[in-house]
Amino acid sequence: MATAKKLPSGSWRCLVYSHTERIFDTKSGTWKDKRIYESFTSDDPSRRGKADAERQAAEFQQDRDTNVSRKRQKNGNILLKDAMKKYVEAIGPSLSGTTVQGYSKEQYDSYAFLMEKKLKDITTEDLQKAVDDDTKRPSKRSTKTKAPISPKTVRNTYSYIRSVINYFYPNDNYDVRLPKIPKKVKNLIPAKTVLEIIKDTEIELPCLLACWLSYSMSEIRGIRVRDISNGYITLDRVIVDIGQTPTVKESGKAEARLRKHHIPNYIQALIDKNISGKKPDDPLITLSGHAIYMRWVSLLEQHDLPHMTFHDLRHLNASVMAMLRIPDKYAQERGGWSSDRVMKNVYTHTFSEEREKVDETIDNYFDSLLDGSASEKEKSAIEIINALREADPNGWYKALLNMQHEMQHKN
Structure with a gap:
């Protein structure tokens, strides 16, 4: 039975376990089990209050x-x-099309031997083998x-299977060892080389929109002629492929990605040159995402040149901003990563003086690469990383990893 504890206010609080949720830890880049607790309180500072809080907790636990x-x-x-199948039908209406599509993909071959098995008969050993x-x-x-x-794909696939099982057959007793996601920093092609090819x-x-302005493929495809005005691009939607069909998603669900450049x-x-003769609702880029890639x-x-994904152009932009010592909050604004300031700045007609200086610094850097006036040889990704390590021995990797992780998970 859960025991109540007295709070500094004099009230009693009793916590009791409710359930376990799978959450994604942005710091470590891994899925984790988080135990969720219900809180029961009593304002009576006497022992009667303690008993009352514990009684509420016991009733909840019994009902649970x-x-x-x-x-x-x-x-x-x-x-x-x-x-x-029932899981997708049950939660599908509350999810985006791309999420449902991910659940529907035939990527569960390793779990094929479990498909005909009853939920009550699935064991830790079964899941570990899968x-x-x-x-x-x-x-x-x-x-x-x-x-x-x-390893990330392995963990994501298991997380989905685990969610399905727990949705219908709650079970907190599974103890499955998952592969660790290795730490790695991409060795990117230099920006100067990208601009040349x-x-x-x-x-x-589209490549410049990615490596210079830090737009993702879905964002680039979502830009319309009407979104370009008075020297700015205002992003408020993306286009993704769902079952090979281009589908519009409003960016309002990801406030940090609703931004102005x-x-x-x-x-x-x-x-x-590109928008000549086009109508306001026409897309800026007419090529499909697959064609661009x-x-x-x-x-x-x-x-x-070594393989580098189109999305890595956004990583290249992050590396350039790190090399130019762009302050974190402005790097976050430009890249559409989590920031409390983003929504306040999107639909204003002017930027802060500091943000304008940041844009000018980055624009001058890319302009110098284009016209060949760069005063020094461009640093490789390894050189940039070494410089960051020198400047901040303890926090350089965490900062860069968090930035890369946000770029991968907010599409």
């Missing part, structure tokens, strides 16, 4: 145990494959090397 028992008894015979098998599953992106999927190509504009002169000239990969191959 009864409800969990009923739920397990009711759903224990459901097959895992049926539970997965996870171990999943760590060997070949990645579809590595057809040449046949490299396995990433995209020059005068069909994808120069000053347009550098060079990019403005490309935009002016394939042209980007082709450029890398033509110039014998």
